[in-house]
Amino acid sequence: MPTTPEPRTPAPDPAPASERRLPGGPVLQDSLTEALSVAFFEELASVGYARLSLEAVAKRAGAGKAAIYRRWPSKLEMTVALISQVAVDAPEITDSGTLRGDVLAFLAETAGALRHRLPSKIIPDLLAESTRNPELAQALFTAVRDTRRVKATGLLERAVGRGELPADVDRELALDFLAGPLYWRLAVVHTPTAPDYLERLTDKLLAAFAA
Structure with a gap:
């Protein structure tokens, strides 16, 4: 007589595709990363690299400055990373x-x-x-x-x-x-x-x- 298989515990749902987690750190939302990227290019075109500030980029994206530092440690690294990606x-x-x-x-x-x-x-x-x-x-x-x-x-x-x-x-x-x-x-x-x-x-x- 066949036995009824024991129910298995469902695997945890994977993280949404729009999120990713840094090792040991917080979840980074891809939608916010995209918003910061767009804001960066708009601000860079508007004021130039020398006058570019991360505070202005964050404000343009409707985010806090900490959101930038969780992704890019400095203005230089943000610039190089985003320009390189393009x-x-x-x-x-x-x-x-x-x-x-x-x-x-x-x-x-x-x-x-x-x-x-x-x-x-x-x-x-x-x-x-x-x-x-x-x-x-x-x-x-x-x-x-x-x-x-x-x-x-x-x-x-x-x-x-x-x-x-x-x-x-x-x-x-x-x-x-x-x-x-x-x-x-x-x-x-x-x-x-x-x-x-x-x-x-x-x-x-x-x-x-x-x-």
Whole structure:
């Protein structure tokens, strides 16, 4: 005669997906983390890094300053962590099947970022501040510049693999060419561009790569 299995104690409910707990610490709500992140970027764009205060970020997010310190120990660490997250989460560069298509897609994505109201203010400010703050400069170069350049290098390697670029192409210089002219135009001198500007810039870059 079959026996009736003993009832098992239900497993405890997992923590909600919107919460996480630091080791030995309090539960951190993802919704509050997101609110603090949004407030940080808005405040950074508004006042710049030098005048940015964690109190102002917390107030903008409708939270207490302690909520920031439970996540980021300092203004520098908050800045590096959130800027790095944006850089890492940026989409991979489109593989269009051709070098020209890849370069044009890269320029379009970069132009879109530089024209956005927040990056257009934040990026130049952080680069200027990094000339006065070696610690910030090193952290940003490691977290942002290196991450972005690794992704852009993939664009060049695909072109080498397809035979569109020679194997000995100067990758370091090519990466500078990819980012430099567009950044100068949109983020430094803020000059309007014609509808065909990215197309013309793409053609110039391809000619430079082949030189």
